[in-house]
Amino acid sequence: MALVSVLAAVLLVATKLTVGVLTNSLGIMSEALHSGIDLIAAAMTLYAVRAAARPPDEEHMYGHEKVEALSSLGETILLFVTCIWILYEAVSRLFLGHAPEVEVGFVALGIMVLSMVVDFTRSRVLHRAAVKYKSQALEADAVHFSTDLISSAVVILGIIMTMLGFPSFDAIAALGVAFITAIIGYRLLKRSVGTLTDAAPRGISQTAEAEAMKVEGIRRVSKVRVRESGPTTYIELTVLIDKMIPLEQGHRIMDQVEDRIREAVPDADVIVHAEPVCRDDFNLEDRIRAEAADMPEVKDIHNIIIADNEQGRLVDFHVEMDGALSVREAHELATRLEDRVRSLDLCITSVASHVEPAGGPMCPAEESVFDKSSLLETIERIHGLFPEVVSCEHVRVYRTRGGLKVCMDCLFDPSLTVHKAHEIATRLEGHIRSNHSDVDSVTIHLEPAE
Numbered sequence: 001m002a003l004v005s006v007l008a009a010v011l012l013v014a015t016k017l018t019v020g021v022l023t024n025s026l027g028i029m030s031e032a033l034h035s036g037i038d039l040i041a042a043a044m045t046l047y048a049v050r051a052a053a054r055p056p057d058e059e060h061m062y063g064h065e066k067v068e069a070l071s072s073l074g075e076t077i078l079l080f081v082t083c084i085w086i087l088y089e090a091v092s093r094l095f096l097g098h099a100p101e102v103e104v105g106f107v108a109l110g111i112m113v114l115s116m117v118v119d120f121t122r123s124r125v126l127h128r129a130a131v132k133y134k135s136q137a138l139e140a141d142a143v144h145f146s147t148d149l150i151s152s153a154v155v156i157l158g159i160i161m162t163m164l165g166f167p168s169f170d171a172i173a174a175l176g177v178a179f180i181t182a183i184i185g186y187r188l189l190k191r192s193v194g195t196l197t198d199a200a201p202r203g204i205s206q207t208a209e210a211e212a213m214k215v216e217g218i219r220r221v222s223k224v225r226v227r228e229s230g231p232t233t234y235i236e237l238t239v240l241i242d243k244m245i246p247l248e249q250g251h252r253i254m255d256q257v258e259d260r261i262r263e264a265v266p267d268a269d270v271i272v273h274a275e276p277v278c279r280d281d282f283n284l285e286d287r288i289r290a291e292a293a294d295m296p297e298v299k300d301i302h303n304i305i306i307a308d309n310e311q312g313r314l315v316d317f318h319v320e321m322d323g324a325l326s327v328r329e330a331h332e333l334a335t336r337l338e339d340r341v342r343s344l345d346l347c348i349t350s351v352a353s354h355v356e357p358a359g360g361p362m363c364p365a366e367e368s369v370f371d372k373s374s375l376l377e378t379i380e381r382i383h384g385l386f387p388e389v390v391s392c393e394h395v396r397v398y399r400t401r402g403g404l405k406v407c408m409d410c411l412f413d414p415s416l417t418v419h420k421a422h423e424i425a426t427r428l429e430g431h432i433r434s435n436h437s438d439v440d441s442v443t444i445h446l447e448p449a450e
Contacts, residue, residue, distance in 0.1 A: 065229040069195035079185035086178040090171045116152045198227040211260040217253040233268045240277040243290040291340045297333050299358035312349030323357030330355045382431045390449035403440030414448035
């Protein structure tokens with residue numbers, strides 16, 4: 001497409017320049033010079049389009065698309081040079097008496113009409129190609145030739161007025177060409193400089209933010225950066241997602257954001273960066289877990305207990321850390337976590353952490369073969385103290401290094417609340433341990449009685 005534009009420009013320049021010199025018409029010569037600039041611009045476009053199509057390399061990791069913006073900037077400079085020359089010649093002919101005799105006729109008129117037909121045809125073709133490939137260089141050429149139609153019409157008016165006996169209209173027509181060329185140059189300059197300085201295209205950042213917020217799991221968009229380079233729109237944005245979301249789920253959310261933005265902005269190169277944020281509707285226990293997740297030294301946190309009394313709100317939890325840490329290092333980390341937890345709620349008056357080694361060898365557990373009759377009698381006797389407990393079933397006893405582990409199912413009245421059932425189970429566990437000193441822990445599974 002750019003090659004066709006070059007050949008058309010060569011034909012127009014040669015024709016207009018010949019007629020302009022033969023007739024001494026400044027209007028036609030200014031149009032010839034304008035077309036000469038277009039010829040240079042078309043050649044630059046041909047080079048720019050081919051250069052921009054090269055893939056990214058080690059020196060140009062974002063590709064070579066900005067070559068087109070450089071080409072457009074070069075065209076703009078040439079246009080302003082043309083304006084200055086036309087303005088100088090027109091003023092000289094109008095006010096300084098340097099006007100040669102202008103001899104125009106139907107041949108000159110025919111050449112300008114032919115010029116308009118050629119400009120119209122290639123402008124339409126270039127415009128379609130520029131839209132299809134999002135080429136700034138082709139767009140600049142299309143704008144050139146579409147506005148050339150106006151300048152050619154001005155020159156034709158000047159020729160007609162000159163033929164009617166008003167020779168000064170030739171220089172006035174040239175001034176019209178200079179004015180139109182200056183407007184074109186300003187628009188191209190603004191666009192080229194914007195691309196080269198990474199100016200954000202209007203409306204794209206708002207579109208990217210709106211599409212990101214439509215994805216479930218995105219709490220907020222904190223930053224959006226957009227720039228254009230040739231047909232590619234580069235979009236980078238930072239989104240805030242819930243801290244408690246697993247990594248795999250967070251990755252899927254990022255993919256959804258990228259897909260939505262690419263659908264709204266075709267040919268976009270999208271990079272999404274995620275930052276964690278604590279949800280406003282998290283309860284205190286969730287917030288405590290979120291704070292622990294922010295500290296890479298903390299491997300796990302469990303057994304979180306939150307209690308309120310007359311002194312205020314008390315928080316107790318177990319925290320797992322690397323077993324190779326010194327007691328001093330572990331204490332410093334635990335203190336930091338306690339301070340962060342204390343800052344979550346003004347009602348918290350006390351925070352206590354219990355440090356445990358993470359990743360240590362698990363206690364081997366084997367189902368005990370000793371006589372469980374005594375333990376079963378104790379369970380049967382104790383559970384009779386709680387009428388809400390219908391029965392205790394599936395009692396399992398395991399021997400570990402820490403002592404005996406007792407697991408069993410307790411069937412409760414189905415209408416009983418979880419709070420009440422848990423309270424009874426806790427008391428039941430305490431009775432079992434107090435009656436059997438070798439029992440280290442008791443785990444009761446709550447089930448509704450049918």
